[in-house]
Amino acid sequence: MSLGIAALSWVTPLGSDIEEIWSRLLAGETAPLESLADPETKKEYLVRRVSPLALKQLPPQTRLRRASAISRFAAAAGLTALRNFAGPLDRTALIFAVSNGGVIYTRRFYSEIVKAGSQGASPLLFPETVFNAPASHLAAILGLQGASYTVVGDGAAGILALKLAEDLLAGPGVDSVLVVAAEEIDPLVCEAYRRWRLLRNPTQPENGRGIILSEGAGAVLLTREKRELQLSAIDAGTTFFRRTEAAGKLRKLRERLETSPSIIVGSANGTFIDRAERSALGAIPYSPKPALGDSVGASVLWQLIAATQILKTARVPDYPDTTVGSSALVLSCGLNQHMGGLRVKLA
Amino acid sequence: MIDSPPPRRVALVGAGIVSPLGLGLEETLVSLKTGRDCVGPVTTFSVEKTRCQTAAQVPDARLGVASTRQARRLHRVSHMMIAALEELLQQAPGFSPQIAIVGTTSGGMTFGEQFYRSLPGDSLRRAPGWIANYPPQKQIADALAHFHLDIPALVIANACASGSNAIGQAFNGIRFGQYQQVLAGGYDAISELVFVGFDSLQAATAEKCRPFDAGRTGMVLGEGAALLALEEWESATRRHVEILGEVVGYGISTDNHHLTQPNPDGNGARRAMEDALASANLNPPDIGYINAHGTATFFNDAAEGKAICEMFKQVPVSSTKSMMGHSLGAAGAIEAIVTLLALRHQFLPPNLHFRSSDPDLSLRIVANESQPASLDYGLSNSFGFGGTNASIVLRRAA
Numbered sequence: 203m204s205l206g207i208a209a210l211s212w213v214t215p216l217g218s219d220i221e222e223i224w225s226r227l228l229a230g231e232t233a234p235l236e237s238l239a240d241p242e243t244k245k246e247y248l249v250r251r252v253s254p255l256a257l258k259q260l261p262p263q264t265r266l267r268r269a270s271a272i273s274r275f276a277a278a279a280g281l282t283a284l285r286n287f288a289g290p291l292d293r294t295a296l297i298f299a300v301s302n303g304g305v306i307y308t309r310r311f312y313s314e315i316v317k318a319g320s321q322g323a324s325p326l327l328f329p330e331t332v333f334n335a336p337a338s339h340l341a342a343i344l345g346l347q348g349a350s351y352t353v354v355g356d357g358a359a360g361i362l363a364l365k366l367a368e369d370l371l372a373g374p375g376v377d378s379v380l381v382v383a384a385e386e387i388d389p390l391v392c393e394a395y396r397r398w399r400l401l402r403n404p405t406q407p408e409n410g411r412g413i414i415l416s417e418g419a420g421a422v423l424l425t426r427e428k429r430e431l432q433l434s435a436i437d438a439g440t441t442f443f444r445r446t447e448a449a450g451k452l453r454k455l456r457e458r459l460e461t462s463p464s465i466i467v468g469s470a471n472g473t474f475i476d477r478a479e480r481s482a483l484g485a486i487p488y489s490p491k492p493a494l495g496d497s498v499g500a501s502v503l504w505q506l507i508a509a510t511q512i513l514k515t516a517r518v519p520d521y522p523d524t525t526v527g528s529s530a531l532v533l534s535c536g537l538n539q540h541m542g543g544l545r546v547k548l549a
Numbered sequence: 550m551i552d553s554p555p556p557r558r559v560a561l562v563g564a565g566i567v568s569p570l571g572l573g574l575e576e577t578l579v580s581l582k583t584g585r586d587c588v589g590p591v592t593t594f595s596v597e598k599t600r601c602q603t604a605a606q607v608p609d610a611r612l613g614v615a616s617t618r619q620a621r622r623l624h625r626v627s628h629m630m631i632a633a634l635e636e637l638l639q640q641a642p643g644f645s646p647q648i649a650i651v652g653t654t655s656g657g658m659t660f661g662e663q664f665y666r667s668l669p670g671d672s673l674r675r676a677p678g679w680i681a682n683y684p685p686q687k688q689i690a691d692a693l694a695h696f697h698l699d700i701p702a703l704v705i706a707n708a709c710a711s712g713s714n715a716i717g718q719a720f721n722g723i724r725f726g727q728y729q730q731v732l733a734g735g736y737d738a739i740s741e742l743v744f745v746g747f748d749s750l751q752a753a754t755a756e757k758c759r760p761f762d763a764g765r766t767g768m769v770l771g772e773g774a775a776l777l778a779l780e781e782w783e784s785a786t787r788r789h790v791e792i793l794g795e796v797v798g799y800g801i802s803t804d805n806h807h808l809t810q811p812n813p814d815g816n817g818a819r820r821a822m823e824d825a826l827a828s829a830n831l832n833p834p835d836i837g838y839i840n841a842h843g844t845a846t847f848f849n850d851a852a853e854g855k856a857i858c859e860m861f862k863q864v865p866v867s868s869t870k871s872m873m874g875h876s877l878g879a880a881g882a883i884e885a886i887v888t889l890l891a892l893r894h895q896f897l898p899p900n901l902h903f904r905s906s907d908p909d910l911s912l913r914i915v916a917n918e919s920q921p922a923s924l925d926y927g928l929s930n931s932f933g934f935g936g937t938n939a940s941i942v943l944r945r946a947a
Contacts, residue, residue, distance in 0.1 A: 330808075334708050341935075347804070350803040351705055354704050355684075359686075373724070397664075440699055441690045
């Protein structure tokens with residue numbers, strides 16, 4: 203089933219204007235690196251963060267008064283994607299994709315339990331720790347009362363969210379689906395990736411090995427109608443049970459999706475995924491992650507936006523001599539056993 | 550609007566369940582018929598300072614959690630999923646799903662807790678195992694890997710409605726031609742963070758769990774895993790497999806009232822039930838039994854009860870959470886199987902600890918003991934944080 207892309211938006215460490223950020227990426231710019239310190243352990247991590255200015259235009263919302271950063275990112279991206287939407291909201295579904303989720307409040311909530319016992323637990327924080335809290339806030343802000351799904355997974359969660367959108371649009375219940383993905387950063391997540399031996403060494407930022415985590419959101423509004431940009435195929439992919447299986451399964455995924463020579467936007471992030479992509483695809487394809495950081499649950503939507511910009515501008519950052527046709531593949535390989543992909547076409 | 554082909558029928562050709570009620574369909578059926586109260590003292594973490602000190606738990610010894618070194622690496626909810634999937638696959642030979650759609654709220658949360666508590670030690674030794682096995686998508690991946698099912702897994706985290714959403718979306722996926730066979734269900738295990746969270750909200754009770762009772766004081770937590778094999782009807786009949794039942798309806802709604810409380814007017818619950826009936830082409834009198842969300846919190850039961858009263862006339866209602874606690878992301882899947890068992894064995898599962906009717910709710914509660922019944926259709930409700938509501942309708946196999 204081919205889906206029309208009616209609107210796209212993102213909130214990234216380089217800003218939230220798609221055209222402007224694309225120009226900067228084409229010019230070789232990367233989002234600033236910041237040091238994030240854990241207030242308790244004093245450990246420091248390299249991250250790419252969203253500037254508070256990016257959320258400046260977010261109108262005040264009662265629902266966001268106590269909400270965590272992830273909900274604000276999601277709201278900013280979702281509201282922008284729906285800015286020019288004239289369709290009926292009662293026939294619009296919301297899908298929210300996430301990986302780490304509301305980790306800032308989750309850490310605060312659990313740390314109070316560990317330090318002060320269960321009596322220190324805050325009833326205000328607990329509801330915000332639930333994976334679907336950002337989707338709930340967003341649905342309330344947008345006035346959506348129908349289907350709302352939160353999809354959780356690894357870096358490939360966005361592919362599954364888009365597949366779910368396709369499944370919803372295959373039925374008669376909805377006419378459009380807003381897919382939003384978001385992530386926030388906390389030292390706890392950085393420490394988890396460090397102990398998983400997947401994080402960039404902060405003393406060697408120029409070393410390409412290891413992830414630099416980032417935060418932000420992406421959003422895409424999908425419809426059944428034909429648009430200039432079409433999601434012409436979505437492959438929910440597969441689970442892989444060993445890292446060594448990733449390359450072979452990526453190769454098969456590409457074969458299923460590629461009907462004609464296509465530019466590929468990959469998910470290389472400085473980990474075993476780079477090796478898998480190089481082995482499966484012959485070279486490491488363009489990935490926005492080195493410039494924007496790895497926003498994990500939101501990363502597929504950033505890849506999708508990068509793919510649409512490649513098709514529209516016929517230019518690929520880091521690969522200036524590449525010939526761009528009318529279709530691009532987005533392949534995503536997550537760190538926790540999932541991969542999937544999609545094909546986007548420019549009419 | 551689209552011109553879609555006629556919706557397909559969706560058969561249930563297999564089921565697997567692990568819950569405090571027992572391991573497998575047989576044990577579950579016996580527990581439901583005898584009204585076994587599975588709630589007891591919490592054993593996995595300290596509850597000295599919480600108001601609620603009980604939960605319904607699945608004994609680790611029965612899961613083989615510590616049987617081998619490899620088994621110890623997996624989260625206990627992965628073991629529940631493996632056991633549920635094993636039962637399902639034994640019942641449904643030749644079942645080869647294209648996708649797994651499952652619901653959970655917190656996956657392997659206890660591994661996340663262990664990781665957090667290990668932080669001061671700066672140990673790299675055990676942390677990678679906890680981190681890799683903690684995420685909510687890992688436990689379905691473990692179960693799929695165990696049986697070499699090389700398929701994608703879509704994990705829905707719609708709070709306490711997750712399991713019903715997963716089954717409902719699997720149903721719609723087959724109904725509208727996206728898939729032929731789908732593995733669907735849900736899972737969750739008790740963790741300190743979630744337990745204390747509900748306690749902090751004063752949603753958990755220090756007493757017995759009494760859904761819809763005038764004196765209800767709150768919920769108790771549970772845990773478990775349940776899976777269903779959904780298959781396009783014609784495909785299932787062509788394969789001559791036993792059809793256990795049929796999924797005929799699904800409704801989903803979002804209630805924007807509050808992050809943790811349903812709209813007191815019951816509107817969100819009502820819309821989910823109305824949509825489920827509409828998609829099944831049924832009217833309220835067709836429903837013979839409602840397995841209610843029925844958490845026994847004041848607000849849920851008031852809103853859900855109001856919606857049921859407005860839509861149905863004296864349909865038998867019970868909340869089996871009174872027996873096995875609230876298993877959150879697994880609840881919808883477990884209760885779908887409870888509803889399936891009620892349809893297959895023609896009985897009404899009991900609502901335990903029921904003493905007196907809420908004067909504001911005119912409900913026909915299946916009080917304290919199971920009852921024989923003649924049922925064709927059952928409806929199962931699941932409502933969650935974030936205002937997410939799901940209802941599914943099942944039909945007994947002809």
